[in-house]
Amino acid sequence: MRVTPHILQHEFIGLDIEVARSPNPYYVGITGRVIDETHNTLVIQYNSEKKIIIKDVTVFHFTMPDGTIVEIDGKAIIGRPEKRIKRRIRKRW
Numbered sequence: 001m002r003v004t005p006h007i008l009q010h011e012f013i014g015l016d017i018e019v020a021r022s023p024n025p026y027y028v029g030i031t032g033r034v035i036d037e038t039h040n041t042l043v044i045q046y047n048s049e050k051k052i053i054i055k056d057v058t059v060f061h062f063t064m065p066d067g068t069i070v071e072i073d074g075k076a077i078i079g080r081p082e083k084r085i086k087r088r089i090r091k092r093w
Contacts, residue, residue, distance in 0.1 A: 008076055013037055016063040017044055023057050037081045
């Protein structure tokens, strides 16, 4: 899979995820599978519990279906998932 800005329009539910950076030190290193997404949060299945992580202040590592690991700043994916998928990405280069 090519890593392009269109990765922000990808569906994240069902992907493996790791919290890379967060102001809350207890969230750093959480790994699991995304089970739900809201406007401002991701719900991660971590061991046998659900963790709700705020997107705005966190950096995530997503593992795509082909095994590619992509680092995404949570600020770039704020918004409803159905709106984010339809949003046009402006090229800034």
